[in-house]
Amino acid sequence: MKKIIASAIEGALIGLCIAILFRIFDIEIEGWQLVVITVAVITIAGFASWIRGLIESGGKLYNYEWAYQYGGHTILVKASNSEELYINGSLADQKKGISNKIELNGLLDTGEKVTAVITPKSIKQQLSSDNPLNCDLFINGKLLETAA
Numbered sequence: 001m002k003k004i005i006a007s008a009i010e011g012a013l014i015g016l017c018i019a020i021l022f023r024i025f026d027i028e029i030e031g032w033q034l035v036v037i038t039v040a041v042i043t044i045a046g047f048a049s050w051i052r053g054l055i056e057s058g059g060k061l062y063n064y065e066w067a068y069q070y071g072g073h074t075i076l077v078k079a080s081n082s083e084e085l086y087i088n089g090s091l092a093d094q095k096k097g098i099s100n101k102i103e104l105n106g107l108l109d110t111g112e113k114v115t116a117v118i119t120p121k122s123i124k125q126q127l128s129s130d131n132p133l134n135c136d137l138f139i140n141g142k143l144l145e146t147a148a
Contacts, residue, residue: 004046006049008042008046010042010045010046010049011038011039011041011042011043011044011045011046012038012042014041014042014045015034015037015038015041015042016038018037018038018041019034019037062079062080062132063078063079063080064078064079064080064131064133064135065077065078065079066116066135066137068137068144070108070137070139070144071108071110073087073088073108073109074086074087074088074089075087075114075116075137077104077116077118077135077137079102079118079133079135081096082094082095082096083095083096083102083104083118084104085104085105085106085114085116087106087107087108087114088109092104092105092106092107092114093105093106100119100120101117101118101119102117102118102119103115103116103117103118104116104117104118108139112139112140113138113139113140113141114137114138114139115137115138115141116135116136116137116138117135117136117138118133118134118135119133119134119136120132120133120134121133121134
C-alpha cells in the first residue's frame with residue numbers, strides 16, 4: 001500500500017510541476033485536461049518506478065513452475081529470469097536470455113531423455129490466463145504432458 005501511495009504522491013507532484021510549467025509558458029488547459037495529464041503521469045511514474053525497482057533488485061518479471069511425475073521420478077521445470085530443468089531435485093539444464101522457444105534437456109537414471117519445451121501461448125490465451133506460457137514435456141521424444 002505504501003508503494004501505491006508513494007507513486008500517487010510522486011505522480012501528483014510531477015503533475016503539479018507540469019501545471020506550473022503550463023502557466024509559466026502561458027499554455028491554457030482546462031481542468032479535466034489537467035486531471036487526465038496528472039493520472040497519466042501517476043501511472044507512468046508508478047510503472048517507471050516499478051521497472052527501476054526490478055532492475056535494482058534483480059527481481060523477477062515472471063515466475064512459473066510445472067511439476068511432473070514419471071516412473072518414480074520428479075521433474076520440475078521453472079521459468080523465470082532463467083529457465084531450468086530439475087530431475088529428482090538436481091539441476092539438469094538451464095538457459096538464460098530471451099527466446100520465443102526454450103528447450104531444456106536432461107537424462108533420467110534409466111537413460112531416458114527428458115526434454116521440456118517452453119513456448120508462449122497465443123495472444124488470446126495469454127489475455128484469458130494467469131500463465132502466458134506452455135510447457136511440453138517429452139520422454140524419449142514422446143509427449144508426456146502439456147502443462148499451461
